[in-house]
Amino acid sequence: MRSGWRPPRNSPAMTADAARRGTRFGIIGFGRIGRRIAERLAGTQDAPELAGVLVSAERQQAVAGIVGEERVFTDPAVFLGLGLDVVVECASAAALAALGPAVLASGADLMPLSLAAFADHVVEQRLRTAAATGPGRLEIPAGAMGSIEFLAAAREDVLSAVTFRAAYPVERWRGSAAEAMTDLAGVTAPTTFLRTSVREAVRQFPRHINVAVGVALAGLGLDETTAELTADPAITQARFEVEAIAGPGPVYLRVDGRDAPLGSDPIDYTTFSLIRLLRRRQARIMI
Numbered sequence: 001m002r003s004g005w006r007p008p009r010n011s012p013a014m015t016a017d018a019a020r021r022g023t024r025f026g027i028i029g030f031g032r033i034g035r036r037i038a039e040r041l042a043g044t045q046d047a048p049e050l051a052g053v054l055v056s057a058e059r060q061q062a063v064a065g066i067v068g069e070e071r072v073f074t075d076p077a078v079f080l081g082l083g084l085d086v087v088v089e090c091a092s093a094a095a096l097a098a099l100g101p102a103v104l105a106s107g108a109d110l111m112p113l114s115l116a117a118f119a120d121h122v123v124e125q126r127l128r129t130a131a132a133t134g135p136g137r138l139e140i141p142a143g144a145m146g147s148i149e150f151l152a153a154a155r156e157d158v159l160s161a162v163t164f165r166a167a168y169p170v171e172r173w174r175g176s177a178a179e180a181m182t183d184l185a186g187v188t189a190p191t192t193f194l195r196t197s198v199r200e201a202v203r204q205f206p207r208h209i210n211v212a213v214g215v216a217l218a219g220l221g222l223d224e225t226t227a228e229l230t231a232d233p234a235i236t237q238a239r240f241e242v243e244a245i246a247g248p249g250p251v252y253l254r255v256d257g258r259d260a261p262l263g264s265d266p267i268d269y270t271t272f273s274l275i276r277l278l279r280r281r282q283a284r285i286m287i
Contacts, residue, residue, distance in 0.1 A: 023048035023281040026084045026108070028099060029091025030055050030063045033113065036271050037088060037278070038067055046282050048086070054079040054099075080106040086139075086281065088274055093117035093206060100127050104136035111139050111277055113270070115213035116206040118222060119199050140218070141273040144211040145240055150251045151219035158247030162219040164198060164212045165241040167230040172238070177204045178231065190232040201227035211270070215242055 025048045027034045034053070041047035050071060055063050057074045064072045073079040076099055080087075087103045089096050089112040096117040103110045110131075118124045131138035142148045151162060170187050178184060182193035194201060198212045199222035209227065216225040232239070237257030244251040257268060280286055 023085045023278070024051040024083065025049070025086045025088060025278060025281075026052040026054065026079060026082060028054045028079075028087060028089045028095055028103075030059060030066075031090065033090040033271050033274070034088070035066065037090070037275055040275055041278060046279055048278050048281050051084055052079050052082050054091075076102065080108070084108040086111060086278070088278070089113055090274070097123045097126070100138075101130035104130040104134065104138065107135045109137045109139055111141055111274060113141065113143065113210070113274065115140070115143070115210045115217075116202050118213050118217065119202040119206070124222070139277065140214050141277055142269070143214050143273050144238070144255060144257075144268055144270045145215055145242065145253065146255050146269045146273070147253065148214055148218035148242075150253070151215065151242070151244060151246075154244065154246035154248055154251065155219065159219055159244060160247075161226075161245040162215065162224075163226045163228060163243045164209075164215045165228045165230065165239075165243070166209050166212065167232045167235060167239040167241075168208065169235055169237070170231045170233050172208075173231050176208065178229070182231065184231060187231050187233055190230055190234070192228050192230045194227070194229040196227060198222045198225040198227045201229060205229065211240060219244065 027037060027050070030053050038050055038053070041050065050067065052071050052073050053063055053067055054073050054076060060072055060074055080102060084106070086109040089100065089110065091114065093114040093116040096112050096114045097120070100110055100112060118127070127138060151159065167190065170184050173179070173184055178193055182191055198216040202209055202213055209229070212227050213222065216222045219225055239257070240255045242251065242253040255269065
C-alpha cells in the first residue's frame with residue numbers, strides 16, 4: 001500500500017519538490033499589474049505556471065479571453081483549492097484583508113501588493129497571525145522602492161531611524177487629502193505638506209504610498225517609520241526616497257519614475273519586483 005504521507009508544504013522537502021516540478025501560482029485581481037505579470041511570464045522557461053486568476057463575476061469573461069476560461073475563477077474557495085504554491089495579490093486593500101488569511105491557511109505563500117491594508121491595526125495583526133500560523137508564508141515585495149533589504153539587514157545590528165519621502169507632480173495630488181493641507185494651485189517650489197508616521201500617511205493617502213508600507217515592514221514598523229509627502233512642480237513622475245540611520249552605516253535610496261504622460265501606464269518597479277520574486281522560485285541561483 002502506498003503511504004499517503006507528504007511533507008509539510010513549506011518544509012525543505014516540499015520546497016525542493018515544488019522547484020523540481022515547477023511552481024504553480026495564482027493571481028488575485030487582474031488589472032494592469034496582474035495582466036502584465038501573466039503576459040510577461042507566459043511561455044518562458046524560467047517562470048512558474050499560472051494556474052488560476054481570481055476575479056469578480058463581472059470581469060470573468062474579459063479575463064478568460066486573455067488567460068483562458070479554465071484559469072479564471074470567481075469563487076475564492078475553488079481558487080484556493082487548486083493547490084497553489086504562491087498567490088500574488090494585486091486587487092485592493094479590501095481584497096487582501098478579506099482573503100489574505102485564507103490564502104495563508106491554504107498552504108500557499110502570499111505576495112501582497114495592496115500593502116495599504118496594513119495601515120489598519122486589526123488587519124495587520126490578522127495577517128501577521130495568519131502568517132505565524134501558516135502553513136503559507138507572507139512575502140513582502142519591494143515594490144516601487146526597488147530594494148528594501150538594506151533595512152532588513154540593518155535590523156541585525158541597530159536601526160534607529162527611517163524616513164520615507166514621496167514626491168509627486170502637483171497634478172497627482174489633486175482630488176486627494178493634500179488639497180486640504182496645502183494650496184496646490186499656489187505651489188511653485190517643492191512643498192512638503194505632511195510629515196507623520198507611515199501608518200497615518202497611508203490612512204490618508206492609500207493610493208499614493210503603498211510602497212511606504214513595504215519600507216516600514218522591512219525596518220521599524222508603520223508607527224516608528226516617518227513619512228514625508230511633497231508636491232513638486234518640477235517633476236513629472238513619482239520620486240521615492242528612503243533615508244535611514246543604522247549601525248552598519250547610513251542608508252540612502254532614491255528611485256525616480258520614468259517620464260510619461262499623466263494618465264499613461266508606465267512600466268515600473270512595482271510590477272517587476274513581483275515578477276522577480278516569482279522567477280526566483282524557479283531559479284537555481286537565487287539573488
